[in-house]
Amino acid sequence: MKQCISIFWFRQDLRLTDNPGLLEASRLGKVLPIYILDDLAPSSFKSGSASKIYLHYSLERLNETLRDHLNIYIGTPEKIILQLIQQYNVEHLFWNHCYEPWTVLCDEAIEKILRDLKINYTIFNGSYLWVPKDINKEDGGYYKVFSAYKKKVCSLEPRSPLPKPEHLILMRDHENNTRLADLKLTSNVSWRDKIEKYWDFGEESAMNKLNNFLRNGLPGYKKERDYPGRKNTSHLSVNLHFGEISPYQIWHSVKAIDPLKVCSADKEHFLSEVIWREFSCYLLTHFKKLPFDNFQTKFNAFPWKDNTRFLEAWRSGTTGYPVVDAGMRQLWQTGYMHNRVRMIVASFLVKNLMIHWHHGRDWFWECLVDGDLANNSASWQWVAGCGADAAPYFRIFNPILQGEKFDPDGEYTKKFVPELEHLPNTYVFSPWKAPEAVLKDAGITLGQSYPLPIVDMEHSRNTALESYRRLPSME
Numbered sequence: 001m002k003q004c005i006s007i008f009w010f011r012q013d014l015r016l017t018d019n020p021g022l023l024e025a026s027r028l029g030k031v032l033p034i035y036i037l038d039d040l041a042p043s044s045f046k047s048g049s050a051s052k053i054y055l056h057y058s059l060e061r062l063n064e065t066l067r068d069h070l071n072i073y074i075g076t077p078e079k080i081i082l083q084l085i086q087q088y089n090v091e092h093l094f095w096n097h098c099y100e101p102w103t104v105l106c107d108e109a110i111e112k113i114l115r116d117l118k119i120n121y122t123i124f125n126g127s128y129l130w131v132p133k134d135i136n137k138e139d140g141g142y143y144k145v146f147s148a149y150k151k152k153v154c155s156l157e158p159r160s161p162l163p164k165p166e167h168l169i170l171m172r173d174h175e176n177n178t179r180l181a182d183l184k185l186t187s188n189v190s191w192r193d194k195i196e197k198y199w200d201f202g203e204e205s206a207m208n209k210l211n212n213f214l215r216n217g218l219p220g221y222k223k224e225r226d227y228p229g230r231k232n233t234s235h236l237s238v239n240l241h242f243g244e245i246s247p248y249q250i251w252h253s254v255k256a257i258d259p260l261k262v263c264s265a266d267k268e269h270f271l272s273e274v275i276w277r278e279f280s281c282y283l284l285t286h287f288k289k290l291p292f293d294n295f296q297t298k299f300n301a302f303p304w305k306d307n308t309r310f311l312e313a314w315r316s317g318t319t320g321y322p323v324v325d326a327g328m329r330q331l332w333q334t335g336y337m338h339n340r341v342r343m344i345v346a347s348f349l350v351k352n353l354m355i356h357w358h359h360g361r362d363w364f365w366e367c368l369v370d371g372d373l374a375n376n377s378a379s380w381q382w383v384a385g386c387g388a389d390a391a392p393y394f395r396i397f398n399p400i401l402q403g404e405k406f407d408p409d410g411e412y413t414k415k416f417v418p419e420l421e422h423l424p425n426t427y428v429f430s431p432w433k434a435p436e437a438v439l440k441d442a443g444i445t446l447g448q449s450y451p452l453p454i455v456d457m458e459h460s461r462n463t464a465l466e467s468y469r470r471l472p473s474m475e
């Protein structure tokens with residue numbers, strides 16, 4: 001006999017607590033929880049190696065919390081959902097919004113099918129504090145400046161987090177034989193070993209991470225967040241991306257902290273970063289070409305250079321600029337890079353090497369566990385100067401000064417560039433300036449044990465600025 005059930009479709013909300021779609025589904029009776037590995041993204045945005053491994057373990061944890069009831073499929077969501085509807089007496093479908101342009105199109109197609117079949121469905125907003133389409137300027141347009149966007153959204157207090165479903169009556173699709181291993185997310189063994197070593201997965205570990213951060217990282221966040229060697233950032237970006245934790249849980253946990261324990265400047269600054277995440281998604285919703293096209297079209301005429309040797313040096317962390325190399329090696333070894341260093345390495349690629357931000361976007365996409373379409377695209381455009389409310393093009397990070405300022409003991413840089421371990425701090429960010437005897441004592445032969453700089457800082461900076469000045473609309 002056919003069963004009466006509702007489907008909950010997990011996507012970037014791999015959690016039970018504060019999951020509005022799942023909670024609502026659980027209230028109606030039996031739930032068939034599904035996850036679909038789809039093929040919707042264009043080739044440059046298929047999941048990167050690090051992200052795939054993380055997804056595997058996150059799904060594994062989710063399946064454990066669902067007592068081995070997660071039904072996994074591979075294919076086109078429309079077809080799979082239609083098949084399940086025909087197979088079972090499905091009364092309702094529930095899911096939470098995602099905002100990748102191809103996912104939005106897929107949702108619209110599914111909605112049409114469901115309407116035609118007269119199947120009830122409800123889509124919730126679970127991954128962002130504010131629905132991008134709901135935030136408009138008075139003139140009906142959308143915000144392009146972060147501060148104005150922030151002012152607007154901060155006048156709209158986000159709802160409180162929702163509880164975990166009390167009674168979750170879970171169903172299995174017994175006609176489906178696909179297992180997590182069939183998704184082949186962990187086939188890249190070298191990445192698998194790295195991600196397993198550095199990361200914990202699942203919603204319980206995300207909540208522990210948040211609580212630990214609130215106790216130990218948030219006090220002092222405003223200042224210390226810029227120092228890559230210190231432990232004052234949350235590392236929650238990956239949990240937010242996969243929805244192991246919701247921004248509502250984060251927002252209200254921060255707001256609830258006793259002001260005597262953490263000063264409001266630290267709390268507000270942290271929440272402001274969370275709002276940057278909202279702003280990226282907002283921009284992507286309103287400018288769907290954000291991952292591909294310059295937001296400011298005047299940059300279309302920029303004379304990017306095609307230099308494979310430079311690109312390879314950047315990717316492999318062998319540019320001869322220690323803080324750049326440390327960042328790129330941190331990325332390669334752990335699937336993560338500190339935000340300040342992301343800005344430094346990105347500026348170095350697009351300005352000193354004059355290589356198109358698409359190449360940086362792609363390498364980050366391949367290596368980041370937190371690779372996120374909205375954040376990655378908006379951030380690369382921000383650093384390149386071509387984004388909405390971007391850093392002005394002439395703001396070129398100097399990796400020597402940035403290193404000296406934000407890694408004053410060289411702790412972070414030496415950790416990822418161990419060749420420089422014995423170099424005195426004065427020379428850690430510019431080893432080529434060290435006298436021969438100092439290099440010898442530190443066991444360094446420039447050009448052999450550690451590279452010479454691949455470009456001259458002053459010259460490359462001036463060339464980039466000159467190219468910028470020559471852009472047609474800048475005359």
Ligand code: FAD
Binds near residue numbers: 238379383
């Ligand atoms: P915290 O300092 O603890 O911040 C808390 C949360 O706020 C983060 O988890 C993140 O969700 C959000 N956040 C923080 N900074 C930003 C920011 N600048 N823009 C948007 N959201 C932010 N972040 C991603 O999640 N995915 C990406 O693919 C990504 N690519 C980036 C590429 C470049 C070139 C740059 C400069 C930044 C990129 N970022 C990306 C933004 C930022 O670097 C990371 O979100 C942050 O470093 C994650 O560390 P955290 O969780 O410890 O941050």
